[in-house]
Amino acid sequence: MSPRRARVLAGRVGDDPAVALRDHLVDAAATLIGRSPLALITTREIARAAGVSDGVLYNYFGDKNDLLVEALVRQFRRTIEAAAARIPEPGTATLEANLESIATTLLDVEREVIPMIAGLVADPALLHRMFVALHDDPLGPHWFRAPLIAYLEGERRLGRVRSDANPDGIVLLLMGSTSILALAGHLASGTAAEADRRHVVVDELLRGLRPG
Amino acid sequence: MSPRRARVLAGRVGDDPAVALRDHLVDAAATLIGRSPLALITTREIARAAGVSDGVLYNYFGDKNDLLVEALVRQFRRTIEAAAARIPEPGTATLEANLESIATTLLDVEREVIPMIAGLVADPALLHRMFVALHDDPLGPHWFRAPLIAYLEGERRLGRVRSDANPDGIVLLLMGSTSILALAGHLASGTAAEADRRHVVVDELLRGLRPG
Amino acid sequence: MSPRRARVLAGRVGDDPAVALRDHLVDAAATLIGRSPLALITTREIARAAGVSDGVLYNYFGDKNDLLVEALVRQFRRTIEAAAARIPEPGTATLEANLESIATTLLDVEREVIPMIAGLVADPALLHRMFVALHDDPLGPHWFRAPLIAYLEGERRLGRVRSDANPDGIVLLLMGSTSILALAGHLASGTAAEADRRHVVVDELLRGLRPG
Amino acid sequence: MSPRRARVLAGRVGDDPAVALRDHLVDAAATLIGRSPLALITTREIARAAGVSDGVLYNYFGDKNDLLVEALVRQFRRTIEAAAARIPEPGTATLEANLESIATTLLDVEREVIPMIAGLVADPALLHRMFVALHDDPLGPHWFRAPLIAYLEGERRLGRVRSDANPDGIVLLLMGSTSILALAGHLASGTAAEADRRHVVVDELLRGLRPG
DNA sequence: TATGAATGAGTCTTCATTCAT
DNA sequence: GATGAATGAAGACTCATTCAT
Numbered sequence: 033m034s035p036r037r038a039r040v041l042a043g044r045v046g047d048d049p050a051v052a053l054r055d056h057l058v059d060a061a062a063t064l065i066g067r068s069p070l071a072l073i074t075t076r077e078i079a080r081a082a083g084v085s086d087g088v089l090y091n092y093f094g095d096k097n098d099l100l101v102e103a104l105v106r107q108f109r110r111t112i113e114a115a116a117a118r119i120p121e122p123g124t125a126t127l128e129a130n131l132e133s134i135a136t137t138l139l140d141v142e143r144e145v146i147p148m149i150a151g152l153v154a155d156p157a158l159l160h161r162m163f164v165a166l167h168d169d170p171l172g173p174h175w176f177r178a179p180l181i182a183y184l185e186g187e188r189r190l191g192r193v194r195s196d197a198n199p200d201g202i203v204l205l206l207m208g209s210t211s212i213l214a215l216a217g218h219l220a221s222g223t224a225a226e227a228d229r230r231h232v233v234v235d236e237l238l239r240g241l242r243p244g
Numbered sequence: 245m246s247p248r249r250a251r252v253l254a255g256r257v258g259d260d261p262a263v264a265l266r267d268h269l270v271d272a273a274a275t276l277i278g279r280s281p282l283a284l285i286t287t288r289e290i291a292r293a294a295g296v297s298d299g300v301l302y303n304y305f306g307d308k309n310d311l312l313v314e315a316l317v318r319q320f321r322r323t324i325e326a327a328a329a330r331i332p333e334p335g336t337a338t339l340e341a342n343l344e345s346i347a348t349t350l351l352d353v354e355r356e357v358i359p360m361i362a363g364l365v366a367d368p369a370l371l372h373r374m375f376v377a378l379h380d381d382p383l384g385p386h387w388f389r390a391p392l393i394a395y396l397e398g399e400r401r402l403g404r405v406r407s408d409a410n411p412d413g414i415v416l417l418l419m420g421s422t423s424i425l426a427l428a429g430h431l432a433s434g435t436a437a438e439a440d441r442r443h444v445v446v447d448e449l450l451r452g453l454r455p456g
Numbered sequence: 457m458s459p460r461r462a463r464v465l466a467g468r469v470g471d472d473p474a475v476a477l478r479d480h481l482v483d484a485a486a487t488l489i490g491r492s493p494l495a496l497i498t499t500r501e502i503a504r505a506a507g508v509s510d511g512v513l514y515n516y517f518g519d520k521n522d523l524l525v526e527a528l529v530r531q532f533r534r535t536i537e538a539a540a541a542r543i544p545e546p547g548t549a550t551l552e553a554n555l556e557s558i559a560t561t562l563l564d565v566e567r568e569v570i571p572m573i574a575g576l577v578a579d580p581a582l583l584h585r586m587f588v589a590l591h592d593d594p595l596g597p598h599w600f601r602a603p604l605i606a607y608l609e610g611e612r613r614l615g616r617v618r619s620d621a622n623p624d625g626i627v628l629l630l631m632g633s634t635s636i637l638a639l640a641g642h643l644a645s646g647t648a649a650e651a652d653r654r655h656v657v658v659d660e661l662l663r664g665l666r667p668g
Numbered sequence: 669m670s671p672r673r674a675r676v677l678a679g680r681v682g683d684d685p686a687v688a689l690r691d692h693l694v695d696a697a698a699t700l701i702g703r704s705p706l707a708l709i710t711t712r713e714i715a716r717a718a719g720v721s722d723g724v725l726y727n728y729f730g731d732k733n734d735l736l737v738e739a740l741v742r743q744f745r746r747t748i749e750a751a752a753a754r755i756p757e758p759g760t761a762t763l764e765a766n767l768e769s770i771a772t773t774l775l776d777v778e779r780e781v782i783p784m785i786a787g788l789v790a791d792p793a794l795l796h797r798m799f800v801a802l803h804d805d806p807l808g809p810h811w812f813r814a815p816l817i818a819y820l821e822g823e824r825r826l827g828r829v830r831s832d833a834n835p836d837g838i839v840l841l842l843m844g845s846t847s848i849l850a851l852a853g854h855l856a857s858g859t860a861a862e863a864d865r866r867h868v869v870v871d872e873l874l875r876g877l878r879p880g
Numbered sequence: 881t882a883t884g885a886a887t888g889a890g891t892c893t894t895c896a897t898t899c900a901t
Numbered sequence: 902g903a904t905g906a907a908t909g910a911a912g913a914c915t916c917a918t919t920c921a922t
Binding site: 493494495496570571573574575576577578579580583587618620621622624625626628629631632633634635636637639642643644653656657659660661663664665 | 705706707708782783785786787788789790791792795799830832833834836837838840841843844845846847848849851854855856865868869871872873875876877
């Protein structure tokens with residue numbers, strides 16, 4: 033009465049079967065994206081990783097890139113949501129400790145996100161599809177800006193940050209410098225990474241943030 | 245009878261033909277790299293652009309990636325050397341104007357460099373080769389750090405920058421934030437780019453740099 | 457509890473459901489055949505058009521071709537039966553007008569039938585199945601010969617056609633020449649079709665038909 | 669100094685190597701077209717038949733259809749040129765014998781041409797390409813019309829055909845009726861073909877052709 | 881040594897057919 | 902019996918690399 037399910041979903045119960053495999057495919061692709069460079073991921077590899085046959089993909093997505101776009105979005109979200117939970121509350125601990133912690137979190141995010149962004153930039157067609165899919169939701173790292181700005185505004189309200197500091201600018205400086213560090217780490221992968229210089233960044237920022 | 249020269253080199257005299265052709269190939273590839281995404285450049289396209297036959301490449305390079313690595317290095321140098329000349333002298337104009345100018349230069353550099361870096365990150369095999377080729381010369385943007393640090397140290401010596409400012413950190417903040425802006429511009433290509441926020445960065449930095 | 461009926465047949469009552477669905481499939485396929493080239497019709501498309509699931513087909517037919525053969529036969533019949541009704545009665549109007557009318561009808565039939573015949577010839581496996589299915593009933597255009605021959609025999613009996621004319625041959629000449637015109641129109645589809653030359657055919661035939 | 673040649677062309681000398689393989693591919697494809705239905709011919713099969721590797725095709729043709737179009741044209745020409753040589757001279761033998769001979773020739777041509785035309789009609793994309801390729805040269809069987817019309821005009825000038833006969837119409841009747849016979853033969857392939865009725869056609873035509 | 885055509889492994893995609901539900 | 906998702910074989914096409922000339 034209902035069509036058969038993919039063997040790989042045999043165990044599951046209770047979820048809408050029409051959604052289950054589609055979701056499973058996005059999941060498998062997202063996980064692959066987290067592990068290996070976008071450009072090296074083939075449709076066969078995705079099917080293999082999902083435990084299904086080569087053709088299923090096309091029952092749920094117009095083509096490979098449609099799946100990839102969804103998987104990228106999901107993988108971005110996974111990374112960013114996990115990180116957002118680690119942003120400190122304004123007023124807790126010290127400003128310095130909090131900035132160090134935020135820098136650490138940003139480094140983690142960027143380490144994961146760099147290969148994805150690179151994969152997108154390297155594939156203009158895919159980038160365009162991604163852009164269309166996100167048209168009003170600014171891409172990638174930006175999703176992460178709002179909570180950081182909120183944190184800094186909180187500290188400013190509490191007087192731990194100078195009233196003339198611009199949270200928007202601070203976040204740009206923080207995300208930019210940590211992404212450079214993350215990229216340097218990526219480029220030097222495997223070998224002794226560039227000394228971790230996140231404290232240099234934080235020290236430098238603090239000088240401009242501390243109230244007079 | 246001496247060995248045949250590639251037609252494209254017919255005019256030249258006096259230089260070792262073997263070196264000349266090798267160099268010519270790197271040149272052609274470097275120029276292509278400056279124009280289109282790394283991943284879309286084929287060996288045939290390089291040969292076409294160089295005006296030589298498809299096969300010569302393999303007389304001078306182990307494979308496509310060997311050529312690409314040299315071409316990448318050359319194209320990086322071209323971009324960075326052109327930009328280095330535009331860094332202001334310490335003590336000239338105002339600190340703010342100079343930082344604005346440096347930010348503008350950095351944005352230009354990064355706009356050109358982003359597709360190359362992305363191409364490298366997207367292709368681990370190529371990245372590894374690149375890394376081996378550069379093993380002691382830290383990659384890419386770093387080549388550009390020294391002159392920027394020198395500028396800031398100059399300004400510090402002249403008293404236009406606080407004595408406790410750390411040029412290394414400032415440069416990291418500058419390069420990072422501009423690279424984010426450049427990337428945002430790239431990702432949004434074609435559409436109304438993110439408002440150019442370089443002045444936000446500069447304002448923010450200045451607050452921490454101005455003496456007492 | 458009797459077996460489930462396809463949703464699409466829900467309304468019907470009184471007919472054997474197994475027969476009804478089988479017939480419904482043939483009907484849907486026949487209609488598709490009348491609309492688009494045989495080779496481009498997929499099993500999914502047929503199921504969609506019939507409003508049933510992809511798999512039912514295999515409950516009533518050995519495979520896609522078995523269904524297609526029946527659908528072809530039905531669509532041929534539809535076309536030909538509609539046309540046969542338009543053949544004039546011997547003795548009515550003028551011989552010339554009747555031949556013109558018959559030529560027009562033949563052109564219509566052939567326009568519809570050409571893609572089907574082409575689809576059959578292009579697919580030997582299907583053609584063979586068709587042939588087996590029709591083994592004693594000569595295919596396609598022949599079904600249309602009998603009424604045309606009858607018309608000509610009628611006119612001969614009435615003395616409007618020479619007594620030594622051979623209806624069998626006349627029909628062959630008529631069907632052949634109109635099918636060439638129809639084919640030419642098909643091949644030139646979209647562009648200015650070959651001038652319609654049916655009157656040339658009729659004039660030519662008349663010369664040999666008019667009593668001495 | 670020159671690139672290597674395909675192994676399959678090893679023996680040949682004296683022909684332009686750049687043309688040789690391209691031509692060889694068209695030849696191989698044309699021969700396949702003469703043997704098996706267009707729709708069943710794969711790029712691999714063509715390569716196999718030509719004795720070359722799978723990819724060469726794309727060194728000479730934009731895609732499979734580009735090759736197929738050229739091969740179709742060649743195969744049409746082969747068939748038609750061989751047949752054109754068999755058309756009798758006006759005034760030789762008897763009119764009846766000549767028409768019988770022409771009918772026989774037409775049957776041969778059509779037997780070969782029917783699968784090609786069917787393949788084209790069954791594949792609208794290919795048909796369109798073919799049409800574009802031939803834009804001013806009316807397709808296929810039409811190439812054969814001119815010499816037939818010339819023959820009939822010759823006979824008319826000699827007084828063996830009535831002066832009010834229209835060669836254009838006669839040719840249409842001849843080609844049409846023989847193509848029906850050829851098609852019937854094709855559809856009945858393998859089994860006892862429809863009785864050969866070409867004499868019926870000729871008899872019928874003669875009645876309208878013989879002078880007063 | 882330069883040439884550039886030949887090679888063939890690898891990719892995405894389609895679709896008839898199967899089969900668990 | 903009906904459902905419609907899963908299966909997987911097969912096809913067109915690309916491109917780094919080889920190699921006869």
